[in-house]
Amino acid sequence: MSVQERRARERAERHRLIIRAARELAEAEGWDAVTTRRLAERIEYSQPVLYSHFKGKDAIVEAVAVEGFGELAVALRKAAEEASTPVGALSAVVRAYAEFADHNPVLYDAMFARTTDLPFGRPDTPEELHAAFAGLLEALGPLAGGRDPGTFTELGWSALHGFVTLHRDGRLPPEHREQRLTMLIETLAGGGGAGSEL
């Protein structure tokens, strides 16, 4: 029995090794540099080994993406916990989201641009995705006013996602990024006035 256990342990270890190697390589040289050959070389195995762990290259990227959602969830929750007021929590969470995307462009890419097949609203949705959305919901929901909290959170998520992607691709010049961010927070928090709520 012990033999099989050891093998299973080694397999799991190698599984994590592949994911970590893919992420490190992407962060170092971009996703285009993540080829099956370079990945295999990095983990010191041959390419077919990758396919005994993952269905294909996309599945590896997906695994990195799921990891990313987990980290995003942690970051959002931490930001929410450190705030004292509902508006403060919203502001902190929105800023944490934007900062996460800014500091982890490669990860954010895997989560949203590189991956299309991640099941989202379905039974087999990974825990991490739920957790990330829950982090947003906790901060945005209370400020929905008369509106549906879930829908309001989805709206805020849309705005945030659009915000970070348009900036990332250079669609929005980085100069007034901070003004846009504060305006986004004010709009979500209060209702679009001059924003004295903060």
Add this chain to the structure above:
Amino acid sequence: MSVQERRARERAERHRLIIRAARELAEAEGWDAVTTRRLAERIEYSQPVLYSHFKGKDAIVEAVAVEGFGELAVALRKAAEEASTPVGALSAVVRAYAEFADHNPVLYDAMFARTTDLPFGRPDTPEELHAAFAGLLEALGPLAGGRDPGTFTELGWSALHGFVTLHRDGRLPPEHREQRLTMLIETLAGGGGAGSEL
């Protein structure tokens, strides 16, 4: 002289043919099906001809994207013109944007996902991109209240872009799409109340 003119005309014709073929092929079978070989076959020339017109495959996609921005600008302007009130114009333009992305997923893909090198805030920014943003600015700017119209428009664009991309990738379930859209319009138009402004 006439000879060169005819050649230039034929070249321009073929130029458009390539762009149209790329777009049609993408709309029929997705961007993955748009390879240089299939493209060449479709225009009934060999592959190297493509490279005498465009720097590479990406440049062809970019050309399709620019075309898309032009059409988007037209759609937004038309929507704005048909409205009578400022709030009505905003509602119409937002809906037109979402509808454009929904009805032209391939085009929207070329404009935002497939293309990274399109110069946006720079001197060599194509006319079409300016026009598209101007269409948004005309509808959103008047409702900025005390806020800066340009920044407010960028914010609305972010929300819209996030809205359509999250839907397109299945990140947001299509069921409550309409509720989200009306909530987005209400939030942009008035300030997040119950939305009786519409």
Add this chain to the structure above:
DNA sequence: TCGAACCTCTAGCAATGCTAGAATCAAGCG
């Protein structure tokens, strides 16, 4: 009619994701 410039095509390169079948290794039995 001939030379020359221009244009297009054939053929091929390097790199990609992925896979079949050979080779190797370890475990378990006599």
Add this chain to the structure above:
DNA sequence: CGCTTGATTCTAGCATTGCTAGAGGTTCGA
């Protein structure tokens, strides 16, 4: 201890990708 069996890993290769060099042909101008 030696051999067989089963699993695991690697070598080698396929089909496809974007792109390009150099050959081949065609058309224009004198």
